[in-house]
Amino acid sequence: MFTLIKFLLSVVLVVVLIGGIIYFLPSDLKVKAIEKITGIIPDSIKNKIQDIVLTPPEQRQQIITKLGANLAELKNASSSKSLDTIVSDSEQLLTQLQDKNSQQSLMEIAENKLVDKLIGQSTTTPAQCSN
Numbered sequence: 001m002f003t004l005i006k007f008l009l010s011v012v013l014v015v016v017l018i019g020g021i022i023y024f025l026p027s028d029l030k031v032k033a034i035e036k037i038t039g040i041i042p043d044s045i046k047n048k049i050q051d052i053v054l055t056p057p058e059q060r061q062q063i064i065t066k067l068g069a070n071l072a073e074l075k076n077a078s079s080s081k082s083l084d085t086i087v088s089d090s091e092q093l094l095t096q097l098q099d100k101n102s103q104q105s106l107m108e109i110a111e112n113k114l115v116d117k118l119i120g121q122s123t124t125t126p127a128q129c130s131n
Contacts, residue, residue, distance in 0.1 A: 031054075059100045060100045063093050
């Protein structure tokens with residue numbers, strides 16, 4: 001029984017360590033790795049992996065790149081059907097970008113929690129001074 005618990009704790013620890021290492025890798029390496037596994041896994045799983053692995057600024061940069069590609073394609077598009085699809089895709093990317101813009105990174109969340117514990121009050125609301 002204890003060996004099973006040790007094994008499960010070891011697996012959890014290894015997964016956390018690998019996740020931490022992947023999280024702090026440079027963004028270009030993470031994007032390349034995700035692009036390599038694109039053909040192997042479905043898009044829904046790939047999107048979940050991107051949400052976990054990429055930091056919010058990296059996710060925003062990826063969406064901005066897609067928007068730039070859509071604008072370049074829009075300049076060269078000739079039919080109204082392709083224009084409609086490009087515009088709808090761009091609108092979806094823009095809403096994703098607005099959602100990602102409001103997210104905090106893992107480090108910001110950790111910093112806020114640490115400061116909350118050290119100070120003893122919430123950092124999301126301004127401090128009240130009493131005279």
